[in-house]
Amino acid sequence: MKIKTLVIAPYRGLLELTSSLAEQFDDFELTVIQGDLSESLNSIRQYEAEGYDIIISRGVTASLIKENSKLPVVEIKVSGYDILRLITLLKEYKTQIEMIGFPHIIEAVVAVSRLLNVEIPHTIIHKEDEVDRALENAKKKGALVIVGGTHVVRMAKEKGLQGILITSGKESVLEAFENARNMYHAISGSKFENNMMDSLSNGLETGMAVIRADGELSYFNQSFLRIFNIRSENEASRALHAKLPNLMDLLQKAVKKRQTKTKLELFDPTYKHKITILSQQNDQNQSLFNMYVRPVGESENDIQVQYMEQFLETFPQLIQARGDFQQALNTAMEGLRQQKLVTMYGEMGTGKRVLAGTIQKLLNVEEEHLFDVTVIRGSEEAFIHLKHLLEVSVSHSIIYIRGLERFKLKDQRKLEDMFRSCPALIIISVEKPPLQLKEDGLLDEELYAYLSKTLIYLKPIRENPQELDELIRIFISENNEKYGKQIVGIRPKVEEVFHSHAWKGNLIELRDTIEEMVKSARGEYLDEKLLPTMNSIKFEYSSQYGTRLVNLNQSLQEIQKDIIQIVLQEEDMNQSRAANRLGLNRSTLWRILKD
Known part of the structure; x- marks a missing residue:
């Protein structure tokens, strides 16, 4: 009989590493999940009822599970090999570092680092609630990089610091499974009976609802709640109107028309879903409407509106500490304060969206109020949709607009008044200098004058070669945590290629290149065997951003x-x-x- 084992990995890299070793544990029936402290504790009763024999986890997560679960818990340790690899990576950092953690980890790392003549500033804590104060003290000392466990790293990132996780390598995972095997045989008589979980209906992909003339929902399916991100069924009506503030006006107009068949069409605030409302015929003489919500097809819209948070999460916090980035940030904040609009320009991937996301955090703008707007084709429909978004926006929001130059010049002339009357802060993003766009006939002269009051230029990587090495280290440490690797640097040949590469995709191309190399690496360094990865990234970048299909369904x-x-x-x-x-x-x- 196999040992039914639950592995709770506090970070994704440990999940990936454990999964890759699963074939070596043929006497285990494994379930590997990723979960932090709160997630693990919230789910622990569920897993106890499913008949698991043992739990394997790491660090503070393992300690808390021991205190709150009846199941035996085996901890994945941090081995000497793990400590050596960590020190090898940290000794190359030029940025100020602070290590924060519990005594058993900190003392072990400090002991080895002193043997290697490497000094690592550190703070020892004894309770979880001491982390916040330790991080504040580290910031006051000028630290930009925090080394520690999962909880420490997560809190560091929330404070705008770069976090480097102390990871566990292959040796530590193998040792934990051997300990689990021994523990199971010692307590093999104790098991819990399995409880069957109720299966949940996936429902239809199309959201459906019935809404009354007074705006109250009479019925809705689960897809409807999912599409509008409504968490509480009791609050469904209120949440719907918060997301569609013009809905009541449309319903009242439809009622006044007294037509037997009324059809209304609109888009949700992200323009990802099309909403169709049809009047319903019924015997009770009530004004009811059927509402259908489905994803917008690519051919239906020439403008894309989405939340930016998912993109921003792919970039480490430390990128924002660069000198040129901070200068651009200060200029942007002053421009937004004076006229509520700034214009950023620079090649794709230079960090314009990252800058917009940093502004959002500094101004405490909620994530759902940071809109990323891309004008794909400057059609009349796209212009109407942008006009609608500007009109319904609220004061404490940010609208980030790309592709403005694709509109006709006669439409561009209307934008200045629309921008001035819009309550939201507006960030315009273009790749070419606005002056060049004006001279090329792609930007209206009056609009150019308005947009040029605050101009921010973000340099490409090739104009900042001195920062390339630091960016490489930032992305290596980020992906070490993500994929359970312990890469400590790059070989000279790879460094030479990196410095001679054009990096036309800038931060995006560098981020994706390092991620693919770390994912494919077999040793502790990125070596020349991984260089073909750069060609595949370059091809994907070119095909993704350099080609656009022509819509033949037009004049x-x-x-x-x-x-x-x-x-x-x-x-x-x-x-x-x-x-x-x-x-x-x-x-x-x-x-x-x-x-």
Whole structure:
């Protein structure tokens, strides 16, 4: 009989490492999950009822489970190998570091580091509630990088610090399973009976609801709640109107028309879902409406609106501590204070969205009020949708807009008044300098004058070669934690290639390259065997951002504009080269874009 074992990994890398070793534990029936302290404790009663024999976890999470569970718990230790690898990585850091943790970990690391003549500033804590004060003291001392356990690292990131997790390697995981095996045989008589869980219906993908004329919901399915992120069924009506503030006006107008068949169509605030409302015929002479919510198809919309949080989570906090980033941040904050609008420009991947996310945190803007708007094609529909978003936005929100130059010049002339009357803060993002866009006929002169009051230029990596090494270390430590690796640096050949590489995708390309290399690495260093990874990342970057399909379901004039826009992007917005490729003279090309 196999040992039914639950592994609770406090961080993703430990989950990945344990899963990769699962085949070596053929006498175990494994369930591997990722969970922090609160998640683990909330779920522990459920797992006890499912008949597990033993739990394997790490650090404080393991200690808390021991105190709150009837099941035996085996702890994954931090081995000497783990400590050596950690010190090898930390000794190369130029940024000020502080290590925070419990005595048994800190004392072991300090003992080994002193043998290696490496000094690591540290703070010993004895209780979890001491972490916050230790982090504040570390910040006062100038530390930007915090080394510690899962809880310490998570709290460090919440305070805007870079966190490096003290990870457990393969040797520690293997030792824990051997201890679990021995413990199981010693207590093999104790098991819990299995309890069957009720199966939950996945429901339909389309959200459905019935809504009364007074705005109250009479019925809704689970997909409806999921799409609108409504957590409480009792609060469903109120939550719906908070997300669709114009809904009541639409319903009242439909009632006044007294038509037997009324059809309304609108979009949710993210423009990811299309909402169709149909009047319902019933015998009780009530005004009821059927509401259907489904994802928007790619061909239905020329503008994308999404929350930015998911993108921001892919970048470590320490990137925001760079000198040029801080200078740009100060300029942006002052510009937003004066006129509620700033314009950022720079190549793709230079950190414009990261800067916008930092502004959101400094201003305490809620995550759902930071909108990432991309104008894919400057159609009339896209302009109407942007106008609607600006009109319904609230004062304590931020709207980050890309692709503004894709609108027709006559539509751009209307934007200045729309921006001035919008209560939200507005961040405009373009890749080319606004002056160049104006000279190329892609930006209206009056709008250019308004957008140019606060200009922020974010340099590409190749203009900041001195920061490349630090960025590499930042991304290595982030992915060590993510994939359960213990990479300590890069080989000279790889460093040489990195410094000569163009990095056209800048931070995004560097982030993705390091992630793929760390994921594929077999040793403690990124070596030349991993260099082919750069070619695949470059290809994916080019295919993802350099190609856009032409929508043929439009007028010939609009198709011409789309083709010209694509060629202009491929020619770095140089009109002479684009006109030459298309067999046009420059004045004809400019006239087509202007009309």
